[in-house]
Amino acid sequence: MNEVMKTIRTSLQEILASGIKMLPGLLTGIIIIMLTAYAAKFTQSLSNRVGHRTLRSQSLQILFSKTSYVMTWVTGVIFACVVAFPSLRLGDIIATLGLGSVAIGFAFQDIFKNFLAGVLILIQEPFRISDQIIVGDYEGTVTQINIRTTEIATYQGEKILLPNSTVFTSAVQVRTALGKRRTDLALGVDYNTSLSEAREILQQTLQQVNGVLPDPKPDIDIVAFGESSIDLIARYWTLPQQQIVRRTQTRAILAIKEAFDQAKINIPYPIRTLYFYNQDKTLDSLPASNGHSMNLKR
Numbered sequence: 001m002n003e004v005m006k007t008i009r010t011s012l013q014e015i016l017a018s019g020i021k022m023l024p025g026l027l028t029g030i031i032i033i034m035l036t037a038y039a040a041k042f043t044q045s046l047s048n049r050v051g052h053r054t055l056r057s058q059s060l061q062i063l064f065s066k067t068s069y070v071m072t073w074v075t076g077v078i079f080a081c082v083v084a085f086p087s088l089r090l091g092d093i094i095a096t097l098g099l100g101s102v103a104i105g106f107a108f109q110d111i112f113k114n115f116l117a118g119v120l121i122l123i124q125e126p127f128r129i130s131d132q133i134i135v136g137d138y139e140g141t142v143t144q145i146n147i148r149t150t151e152i153a154t155y156q157g158e159k160i161l162l163p164n165s166t167v168f169t170s171a172v173q174v175r176t177a178l179g180k181r182r183t184d185l186a187l188g189v190d191y192n193t194s195l196s197e198a199r200e201i202l203q204q205t206l207q208q209v210n211g212v213l214p215d216p217k218p219d220i221d222i223v224a225f226g227e228s229s230i231d232l233i234a235r236y237w238t239l240p241q242q243q244i245v246r247r248t249q250t251r252a253i254l255a256i257k258e259a260f261d262q263a264k265i266n267i268p269y270p271i272r273t274l275y276f277y278n279q280d281k282t283l284d285s286l287p288a289s290n291g292h293s294m295n296l297k298r
Contacts, residue, residue: 029084036076044069062129063122066147110165114148117164121145127174132242134173135162155242176240180213183236183249187256188229190266195222195230198265205259206236211248213237229268 047068051061122145127133131142133152138160140152149161175181189198199220206218218236225231234256238248260267 026084029080032076032080032083036073036080039076040069040072043072060122062145063119070147110163111148114164117168118145118147118150121150121164121168126172127177131177132175132240134175135167135170138162175242179240180237181240181245183238183245183252185234185236185249185252185256186231187234187267188226188231189260190268191230193230193265197263198232198260201259201263201265202232202234202256205255206234206252209236209248209252209255211238211244211251213239228270 044065047065048061051064127142129142129145132140133142135152138152138154140154140158140160142150143153143159144151145164148164150164150167152160152162154160189195199222202220203218206212207214212218213236216237218234221233221235223231223233234252236248236252238245257267
């Protein structure tokens, strides 16, 4: 029994001694981690200033900033591990990471997938910060491209976080990519209207609307003979921002209505003709099987 207690006591003393020996390294590693946090912020701030001066693309500036931030943390953590555990070599750390990469990949595959998609989005630049896009059922202005998500602000004042992998693999409609957008405004005129006169009035009216671009010029197409009107489509171009498109369309509708009123051109609404009759007095004669006729009342 005494030998067992002596063995236990010796083991505890050895553990305590090794812990005391490791304590300075552990404290130094903790200090290195704390310094790494400040170093990462400083590196990110420095890379932001350098990126603004050397890189024209805002997306590449973001990528440079985030890459420097992540690399600073990786370097700091590896250095802290080497200091805290002197017997641990850099080659052992790399080998451990290599052996555990498969397990880590399965555990964090969504994070890695979104990270890589975010990097590709920043490099390829299918859209930029402040672009207005449509992804699936979501539409708004791109406010931020993070490591994991793309943030858009909807026109209703809501913030939507979309995973980068979803954005990268989905069809993205960039509404502000080309510098201008076309609006197709459908309307109809009365059958008694002179179509050449109506087209001329629409052309002149749209050219005077504030927000309509002079080039390309507005175009008026006659598209169909409707049930109660001849249908036309007025096509004009504006700047691509949603607010400008919406306000210009309102001004265009007001101007067209005023111009048509002055020219006494009617914009008809659908007309239906209804016939009423007393069904009790309507009889249909059907032949009977025995040669006689039978009157049925409907």
